Amino acid sequence: MKPGLLALAAVSLSFAAAAQQAPVPGWQQGRPESQAASPLAPNAPKLTVTPVDQLPVGRLTLPAGFKAEVHAHGMPGARMMAVGANGTLFVGTRTIGRVYAVTMEGGQQKVRTIASGLTQPNGIAFRDGALYVVAINKVLRFDGIEGKLDAPGTPVDLTAAFALPPEEHHGWKFMTFGPDGKLYMQVGAPCNICLVDENRHALLLRYNPDGTGREVVARGVRNSVGMAHHPVTGQLWFTNNGRDWAGEDEPEDTLGVVQKVGEHFGFPFCHMGSMQDPEMKGRECSEFSAPALRLGPHTAALGMRFYTGDMFPAEYKNSMFIARHGSWNRTQRSGYDVVRVSLDAQGKATMHPFLGGLLDGNAFLGRPTDVQQLPDGSLLVSDEQMGAIYRISYAR
Amino acid sequence: MRRAVLAAAVLAAACAGLPAGPARAAGDAAQGKALAAERNCATCHGAAGVSATPNIPSLAGQPEDFITLQMILFRERLRDAPPMPDMAQGLEDPQIEALAAHYAGLAPGHAADRAPRDEARYQAGAALSEKLRCGICHLPDYRGRAQIPRITGQREEYLAQSLTQYRDGKRHGSDTNMNAVVYGVPDADLAALAHYLAQQ
Numbered sequence: 001m002k003p004g005l006l007a008l009a010a011v012s013l014s015f016a017a018a019a020q021q022a023p024v025p026g027w028q029q030g031r032p033e034s035q036a037a038s039p040l041a042p043n044a045p046k047l048t049v050t051p052v053d054q055l056p057v058g059r060l061t062l063p064a065g066f067k068a069e070v071h072a073h074g075m076p077g078a079r080m081m082a083v084g085a086n087g088t089l090f091v092g093t094r095t096i097g098r099v100y101a102v103t104m105e106g107g108q109q110k111v112r113t114i115a116s117g118l119t120q121p122n123g124i125a126f127r128d129g130a131l132y133v134v135a136i137n138k139v140l141r142f143d144g145i146e147g148k149l150d151a152p153g154t155p156v157d158l159t160a161a162f163a164l165p166p167e168e169h170h171g172w173k174f175m176t177f178g179p180d181g182k183l184y185m186q187v188g189a190p191c192n193i194c195l196v197d198e199n200r201h202a203l204l205l206r207y208n209p210d211g212t213g214r215e216v217v218a219r220g221v222r223n224s225v226g227m228a229h230h231p232v233t234g235q236l237w238f239t240n241n242g243r244d245w246a247g248e249d250e251p252e253d254t255l256g257v258v259q260k261v262g263e264h265f266g267f268p269f270c271h272m273g274s275m276q277d278p279e280m281k282g283r284e285c286s287e288f289s290a291p292a293l294r295l296g297p298h299t300a301a302l303g304m305r306f307y308t309g310d311m312f313p314a315e316y317k318n319s320m321f322i323a324r325h326g327s328w329n330r331t332q333r334s335g336y337d338v339v340r341v342s343l344d345a346q347g348k349a350t351m352h353p354f355l356g357g358l359l360d361g362n363a364f365l366g367r368p369t370d371v372q373q374l375p376d377g378s379l380l381v382s383d384e385q386m387g388a389i390y391r392i393s394y395a396r
Numbered sequence: 397m398r399r400a401v402l403a404a405a406v407l408a409a410a411c412a413g414l415p416a417g418p419a420r421a422a423g424d425a426a427q428g429k430a431l432a433a434e435r436n437c438a439t440c441h442g443a444a445g446v447s448a449t450p451n452i453p454s455l456a457g458q459p460e461d462f463i464t465l466q467m468i469l470f471r472e473r474l475r476d477a478p479p480m481p482d483m484a485q486g487l488e489d490p491q492i493e494a495l496a497a498h499y500a501g502l503a504p505g506h507a508a509d510r511a512p513r514d515e516a517r518y519q520a521g522a523a524l525s526e527k528l529r530c531g532i533c534h535l536p537d538y539r540g541r542a543q544i545p546r547i548t549g550q551r552e553e554y555l556a557q558s559l560t561q562y563r564d565g566k567r568h569g570s571d572t573n574m575n576a577v578v579y580g581v582p583d584a585d586l587a588a589l590a591h592y593l594a595q596q
Contacts, residue, residue: 041533044461044543045570047468048489076468076489095570097474117473168572 030193030279031245042328043367043385045095047076050386056365057390061357065313068355071380071391072102072109078382078389080174080303081372082126086146089372090114090131091382091389092124094172099124099133101149102389114145114152122225123173123185127209134173134185137166139211161211165190165200170223174303179234182206182213186238188223193243193268193279202267204238204258220264220288221256222271226304226370231318235259239301239322240291242271244329251275253301254291255322255341255349263289293349298327299335303370307340309377312394319343321354321379323368336364338371338381355381355392422460423490428498431491435483445502448509453554457504461542463496465570475567506594507551513595521592524585528577530593538596543570552594559586 031038052073060068077093078100084090089102099115115121115133123134131145133155139162140155165171170188178184189202196202204218204227217236226239236258242251251271266273266288268280273290295301304322319342324335338355358366367385374380378393432438437455441447445456455463469475471484471492487495525531530547534540538548547555561567562574563581578586 042571044465047465047570048493096468097472 030191030243035245040329040331043326043364045077046385046387047096048387049074049076050388052388055383055386055388056358057388059357059360059365060355060390062355062392065396066392066394068381068390068392071389072111073386073388075100075102075111075389076387077384078387079369079384080122080124081370081380081382081389082124082131083372083374084126084131084146085129087375088146088149089380089389090124090126090145092122092133093384094120094122097121097135099131101145103149112149114142114149115140115155120168120172123175125175125177125183127177127181132175132183132209134162134164134175136168136171137164139164141209158211162207163211163214167201172225174225174227176227176229177209178206178229178236180206181209183209184217184227184236186221186224186227189267192245193277195268195280198264204236216262218256218258218261218263218265220267220269222267225302226322228305228320230257231306231308237292237304237306237320239295239304240265241300241302242298243268243277244298246271246275246278247297248330248332249297252294252297253299253324255293255295255301255304255320256289256291259289265289265291292347293341293351295322295324295339295351296334298330300325300327301335303372303382305371305373307373307379309373309379311377312379315342316340321371323371323381325367325369325384326358326364333359333362333364336367338368423464423493423495423497425494425497425501427491428494428496431495432498437495444505445499446505446507447551447554448507450551450553451557452551454504454507454550455499456502457539458499458546459540459542459544460493460496460500462540462545463499464492465543467492467495469570475569477567504546504549506549510594511552514591517588517591518595520585521588521590524581524589525592528581528589530577530589533573538593547593548596550594552590555590555593556587559590 055070057068057070062068077096078091080092082090091100097116097118098113099121101112101114102109118135121133121135125132129144131142133140139158141158142152142155145152165187167190169190173185175185184206187201187203189196198219202221203216204221204224206215206217207213221240223241224238227236229236238256240254240256242253254272256265269277269283270285270288272294274285276285302323302325304320306318306320307316319340322339324337326336327334336358340352340354341349343349358364366383368381369384370382372380378391381390440449440452441455447454467484470480471487473481533544534547540546559578563578
């Protein structure tokens with residue numbers, strides 16, 4: 001086979017899940033003929049540095065007593081965050097292919113690019129001195145990273161052990177360590193809506209950190225770009241992005257909790273526990289697990305963490321912060337904020353607004369992508385569009 | 397900030413029906429002009445941003461965001477298209493934004509060596525463009541918007557080459573839309589599309 005043909009085969013593989021349909025861009029797939037002329041399309045990324053005086057930090061709104069400031073900036077595409085044992089903040093990206101490290105030096109936050117040229121290195125996690133980075137079908141481990149930020153050297157390549165699917169669409173990863181020491185991540189559906197191999201796509205997975213012991217934790221999850229274990233129960237909670245082109249107001253993105261390893265959350269047949277897919281027929285919502293909470297239509301609920309610090313008011317303890325990146329497949333923009341979800345004694349989830357102010361009419365000023373708690377109990381929020389990280393603190 | 401928000405609102409009005417994007421400051425076109433001269437961009441891309449050289453694209457009138465994004469992809473060596481990755485080394489983000497503002501502000505034009513129109517191929521290209529909905533993303537007059545390039549009036553062989561590279565998985569942009577659009581489209585159809593667009 002000629003190289004060109006090989007490349008073609010590789011491309012066709014990425015659409016294999018779309019069965020025999022003509023391949024269309026993943027985000028367009030599932031768009032009804034009636035909406036073929038819709039001007040809605042994913043927002044363009046911004047890959048250049050935004051000067052600090054153009055950051056929208058002054059526009060952010062928060063509950064009384066909370067304050068936002070710029071923590072770090074000049075890092076285009078900043079997305080998922082992880083904190084090292086010595087306090088280094090690591091930040092993954094998508095389009096720009098970089099991993100950043102932020103350290104406090106001489107009273108200032110210094111930003112370094114410690115890896116570049118990767119294909120969507122969105123997933124990052126830190127454990128035992130090592131930084132784990134997952135790009136599309138690539139898993140790297142930088143041992144002893146905090147001692148060599150200026151010359152990280154060649155990482156250990158764990159790609160073969162993890163054997164992730166090569167599809168780019170929904171192929172970027174969210175990654176986090178569980179209390180069991182395992183590495184948790186998702187494999188999204190390689191489409192907007194399509195039939196998937198239920199052992200290969202639309203999954204939450206866990207692995208031993210060396211890539212052995214792959215285990216399916218949940219099925220039928222369209223694409224989760226945020227997961228965290230409850231600090232008391234140890235249960236895995238996760239955000240999930242709903243399908244597009246099935247309505248302005250539905251389905252909603254959701255927050256789920258895994259009660260039983262391997263349970264099925266309904267994709268592609270059932271969305272948010274109650275909505276039968278207009279195209280994918282054959283299985284009923286009653287067959288599947290329902291989410292714990294709806295997080296709004298097209299809001300793109302991404303990074304989430306539990307709050308375990310002492311700085312914020314007592315009712316914040318063990319509640320979740322969720323970054324809502326913001327919509328594209330909706331005439332009136334939704335999301336572009338950070339919400340808090342509390343759980344009552346019965347485990348019932350309730351959503352509260354937390355950080356807002358990033359929508360100006362129907363224009364957006366920033367895109368919250370992940371949240372991360374610092375040891376002092378303050379909360380970091382990454383803004384992918386502005387390449388900045390804001391720090392939220394509280395004083396009575 | 398007020399000004400930036402206003403700019404976004406104006407932009408929104410310009411692409412009627414589209415939800416407005418983020419507020420963003422434009423690059424400095426005058427600085428970009430000086431930098432383009434210093435870096436000899438004109439040797440290849442033409443004095444007025446209209447290329448007279450086969451396989452080198454015209455840049456005049458391209459959307460600012462498109463040029464910026466492609467320059468960053470070159471600099472980060474994510475788009476492998478010699479000689480551009482080498483050309484882009486050492487350029488700071490504000491310099492790239494300045495170059496983009498400069499080229500975005502130049503009047504688009506046709507290559508002087510453009511071949512005459514072949515009516516049959518032109519009509520075939522027009523039909524394919526309709527069928528594959530090129531005008532939805534690139535806009536009906538193909539002038540592009542934001543990260544989506546101007547493809548009207550571009551050099552024909554460059555259009556054909558780009559389309560072939562997308563189809564064969566040899567070019568990736570800031571997303572994979574184009575790879576999917578031309579997936580499996582035969583050479584003759586890509587050639588017809590390129591001819592039709594170059595003749596706009």
